[in-house]
Amino acid sequence: MDHSTLPGAGHSSHHDMGSTNAMAVSATLHCLTGCAIGEILGLMVGTALGLGNLATIAVAIGLAFLFGYALSTLPLLRAGLGLGAALTVVLAADTLSIATMELVDNLVVAVIPGAMDAGLVNPVFWLSMMLALTVAFFAAWPVNRYLLARGKGHALTHHFHGAEPEGARRLIPDLATSTLVAAIVAFMLGGLVVSVADALEDPTPTGHAARAGLAHRG
Incomplete structure (x- = not known):
């Protein structure tokens, strides 16, 4: 029997597709929050230490992966997984997504005129x-x-979410993606x-350049 012809079969397929799309949006936003935190913090660190562009980008990418993995690891630790098991799941779940974001993110910044040299007090940044x-x-x-x-x-990672934490694991923060995005x-x-x-x-070039120099990426 062709189950696709049964009443409601098409609706179920459409629902599954919509559910997958919604889950993909949530997963992407979750990865994006970690990447954004790491990127911004990395650029601030690079600026504070007077690092050059390449070194600053390297620091930003490293921190983006660090925070991206960390935000995905916390819910698994809260759900009861050990650190090693949680990291194994997170590395398999998030690496490709974060790598894609970092590649595209840095390519976009690289092609925007003046973006690589903009300081933290420059709107271009x-x-x-x-x-x-x-x-x-x-x-x-x-x-x-x-x-x-x-x-x-x-x-x-989805089947670990929503588990009731026990003991000290209740102290691990439960950070909603919507809160992080906001x-x-x-x-x-x-x-x-x-x-x-x-x-x-x-607005004079001299005054703006003097202040921008304080927050130049290098």
Whole structure:
């Protein structure tokens, strides 16, 4: 019997596709939050230490992977997995997604005129970061969807979510993706507002260059 002809079969297939799409969006946003935290922190560290562009990018990419893995590891530890087991699952689930985001994110920044040399008080820095992360999201979403549809990627972590933590594991923070996204968006908008205000305060090339030099990436 062809079950696709049964009443409701088409609806079930459509529902499954919609569920996979929604899960892919959630997984991609989850990875994106870790990448964004690592990228921004890495650029700040590079600026503070006076590192060159390549060194700063290397630090930012390293921190993006670190925070991306960390945010996925916390729920698994909270659910009862040991650190080694949790890291094994997370490495298998997130590596391809984070790698895709980092590749696309840095390529976008590289092709935006002036983005690589923009300081933290330069609106170009924040606008280029917002654009790069947005493009990275749309690049990584089909990757996560492909993996989820085959029971891989974040599908490896889903059945651990929602488990009731026991003992000291209750102290491990349960960070909702929506909360992280809201915090990052607010932070980036705040950075953009401050940089625009700084540029408007003294719009002359000399004044702007002097302040930008304090936050130059190298």
